[in-house]
Amino acid sequence: MSAYNPLDATHQAFVDWATSSQGVIINGIQAARIPGRGHGIISSRRIKKDERLVFVPSKALITINSEFVKSLKLPNQCTVHGRLAAALMLVHSDDSRSYLPWEQTWPTMEELMQSIPLQWSRNHVDLLSQSAKALREKQTSKLTKDRDALRHIVPPELLDSDLYVYFWLVVNTRCFFWDYPPPGRKRFKRRKTQNVDDCMALCPFADYFNHAEDGCDFDSNPSGCWITADRDYDAGDELFVSYGKHSNDFLLVEYGFVLPQNKWDTIKLDDYILPKLTASQKDVLQEFSLFGDYTLDSSQICYRSQATLLGLVLPKAKWRRFLNGEYDSEHEQPAMDKKCLTILLQYQDDIGKNLRAIEQLQKCPEKDALAERWKQIETMVHNTVQRLR
Numbered sequence: 001m002s003a004y005n006p007l008d009a010t011h012q013a014f015v016d017w018a019t020s021s022q023g024v025i026i027n028g029i030q031a032a033r034i035p036g037r038g039h040g041i042i043s044s045r046r047i048k049k050d051e052r053l054v055f056v057p058s059k060a061l062i063t064i065n066s067e068f069v070k071s072l073k074l075p076n077q078c079t080v081h082g083r084l085a086a087a088l089m090l091v092h093s094d095d096s097r098s099y100l101p102w103e104q105t106w107p108t109m110e111e112l113m114q115s116i117p118l119q120w121s122r123n124h125v126d127l128l129s130q131s132a133k134a135l136r137e138k139q140t141s142k143l144t145k146d147r148d149a150l151r152h153i154v155p156p157e158l159l160d161s162d163l164y165v166y167f168w169l170v171v172n173t174r175c176f177f178w179d180y181p182p183p184g185r186k187r188f189k190r191r192k193t194q195n196v197d198d199c200m201a202l203c204p205f206a207d208y209f210n211h212a213e214d215g216c217d218f219d220s221n222p223s224g225c226w227i228t229a230d231r232d233y234d235a236g237d238e239l240f241v242s243y244g245k246h247s248n249d250f251l252l253v254e255y256g257f258v259l260p261q262n263k264w265d266t267i268k269l270d271d272y273i274l275p276k277l278t279a280s281q282k283d284v285l286q287e288f289s290l291f292g293d294y295t296l297d298s299s300q301i302c303y304r305s306q307a308t309l310l311g312l313v314l315p316k317a318k319w320r321r322f323l324n325g326e327y328d329s330e331h332e333q334p335a336m337d338k339k340c341l342t343i344l345l346q347y348q349d350d351i352g353k354n355l356r357a358i359e360q361l362q363k364c365p366e367k368d369a370l371a372e373r374w375k376q377i378e379t380m381v382h383n384t385v386q387r388l389r
């Protein structure tokens with residue numbers, strides 16, 4: 001007996017549509033409402049490793065080569081992401097669109113806008129971590145570029161509306177990797193030249209799978225794509241796929257959630273290390289390609305940070321010898337640990353300030369997401385401080 005709730009009529013209608021008219025083959029799994037994760041996939045019986053769980057034929061995907069997308073003649077200067085979002089928006093008012101039963105299972109605009117920081121208000125954005133802020137800025141400029149590339153073809157009242165952002169986020173959160181050219185070509189080969197960011201397809205039913213650190217295997221060929229069990233499962237277990245080896249800041253910005261346990265999680269230390277460096281130390285780091293991108297994971301500071309911090313405790317000539325692999329820094333380890341500790345104590349102060357500011361916010365999903373993330377950051381920093389002490 002599963003702990004998850006059965007599907008409502010909208011989702012059941014979508015599953016019927018996907019299997020009866022789109023050729024989607026579902027084996028041993030079903031969609032279900034999963035508390036805290038929207039919908040997801042659970043096993044309807046015991047499943048053996050390597051069983052194929054779902055097959056989605058290529059004709060059922062929404063890609064840049066789907067007829068309704070192609071017919072809109074959207075400009076190639078716009079990313080595939082931006083064009084797919086525009087196409088979904090432009091046909092949104094057409095009640096005869098073929099994939100309507102599928103679209104009705106997607107999250108609402110409110111759910112997406114609240115969970116993903118892209119459209120958060122300034123007071124919430126200001127309380128994101130440094131790395132989440134940087135990722136959000138990148139995302140914002142990608143959205144702006146997509147809008148600019150579409151401006152001469154899509155009316156501004158649509159392009160600048162929340163509806164465009166909504167479909168842009170639907171594409172961002174629900175696409176799978178897909179890099180095949182349209183059917184009908186004599187030779188059906190993967191395009192080697194295509195930008196990986198442009199290899200996207202919306203994939204009915206497979207898009208119910210939630211993310212975990214590790215999960216079932218996704219694969220594809222020109223006929224379609226499928227997901228295979230990575231291990232045995234009991235009836236009623238939730239099954240996941242992995243969206244990639246992502247930190248929680250990345251998951252928050254791109255997908256609107258964080259994992260409670262995440263072996264790929266890291267936090268950035270740049271704001272604490274870079275201000276401590278002189279101009280000439282920065283030059284040396286540039287020379288050795290070690291400038292910036294300093295991280296801490298659940299147990300240690302990355303090599304880049306350690307090599308950089310050594311520059312604060314070693315004379316320049318010795319530091320250069322270390323960077324050239326000619327000097328072993330074992331003697332300086334205690335001094336370096338001390339530097340590290342100073343930096344992390346400063347970080348702890350800021351974490352405290354952020355948590356107190358978040359405490360003052362009115363109750364809302366953004367507040368909960370911010371508090372959860374900063375408590376994770378607090379734990380990571382605290383554990384390293386304890387270890388160094």
Ligand SMILES: C[S@@+](CC[C@H](N)C(=O)[O-])C[C@H]1O[C@@H](n2cnc3c(N)ncnc32)[C@H](O)[C@@H]1O
Pocket residue numbers: 036037038039040105106107115173174175207208209210211212254255256257258259
């Ligand atoms: C491809 S969809 C997965 C299906 C989705 N849960 C739904 O209800 O339609 C990706 C979205 O699912 C949610 N999600 C995926 N994995 C999650 C997880 N481990 N915890 C919480 N939410 C998750 C996030 O909202 C994410 O943007």
